[in-house]
Amino acid sequence: MANAMDWKATSADDRRPVVLVTNDDGIDAPGLRFLVAQLVGARYTVLVSAPDKDYSAVSHGITWRHALRAKRVEIEGATAFAISGTPADCASLGVSGELFDGLIPDLVISGINVGHNSGYHIVYSGTVAGAREAFFNGVPSLAISYNWVGSKSTLDDLKLAAEACMPLINAVVYEVKNKSFPEGCFFNVDVPTDVSHFKGFKITKQGKFFMRAGWEQTTVDTPTLESYQTANISTANTGSSEVSDSVAENQLLFKRVPARIKNEEVEEEETDHRALMDGYITVTPIGGLSCNVQYLPELKTWLEHRLASSL
Structure with a gap:
């Protein structure tokens, strides 16, 4: 250099x-x-x-x-x-x-x-x-x-x-x-x-850090991870929308959720x-x-x- x-x-x-x-x-x-x-x-x-x-x-x-x-x-x-x-x-x-x-x-x-x-x-x-x-x-x-x-x-x-x-x-x-x-x-x-x-x-x-994500069934389609669009914005207006009954009858809806699994290994x-x-x-x-x-x-x-x- x-x-x-x-x-x-x-x-x-x-x-x-x-x-x-x-x-x-x-x-x-x-x-x-x-x-x-x-x-x-x-x-x-x-x-x-x-x-x-x-x-x-x-x-x-x-x-x-x-x-x-x-x-x-x-x-x-x-x-x-x-x-x-x-x-x-x-x-x-x-x-x-x-x-x-x-x-x-x-x-x-x-x-x-x-x-x-x-x-x-x-x-x-x-x-x-x-x-x-x-x-x-x-x-x-x-x-x-x-x-x-x-x-x-x-x-x-x-x-x-x-x-x-x-x-x-x-x-x-x-x-x-x-x-x-x-x-x-x-x-x-x-x-x-x-x-x-x-x-x-x-x-x-580069280390081996990895934050695993879990899954859960939901009825609304909402962001699961924070981005610039949701940062510091009131959760009263998240753009969420209820899944219609017709959609719910034909499919299941799942979203990722943080799964903070304790890692016993020292980095x-x-x-x-x-x-x-x-x-x-x-x-x-x-x-x-x-x-x-x-x-x-x-x-x-x-x-x-x-x-x-x-x-």
């Missing part, structure tokens, strides 16, 4: 770096909007290619048989499109050169997601898939998620998460500009719940979920589908030097 220097002061290339933002919560999600505002304020050229609706937990699904619709959306300081596809679709189209008149991003950032994506949960994550798809296409990328806790978190925490991640983003852009960002991985970043008091950045490996040292619970912003190098451990020693040294002056 390159030395701890500011790319803006050292780069011979005066072109502003181009950052593409995507997510899985949808283009209207506050996490994405807060992140875009930070990037615009840092004077990056910002592109947005994000789903036109919530695509949480779709993993790395792609659209193959049908054409995608791209609708221009006004986001101050950015060129933005809402896409009728998955996060992986959005990232793929965004880096293709077709959507933004030949402009290819230097970096793709997927997020900021409501809810952490650590341990085995990266497999389900549409947020991680957006970054992974960029990686598959040879573009450096980050996935950023915030550990939302319903009884504690507010939308202001998502804004703080965007602010807190800017030193890391700037550091990665510097490495990309100097062609020293590792080609064999992308970064999965998780921000702790108490982001205003986070302890620093920590390079971690390993230096794993993403453990460090996240300890209050760190975790940075996990991911290669394809799992942690790329070969980069851990090098990245730990880089993080210590590169971000020490920013904290």
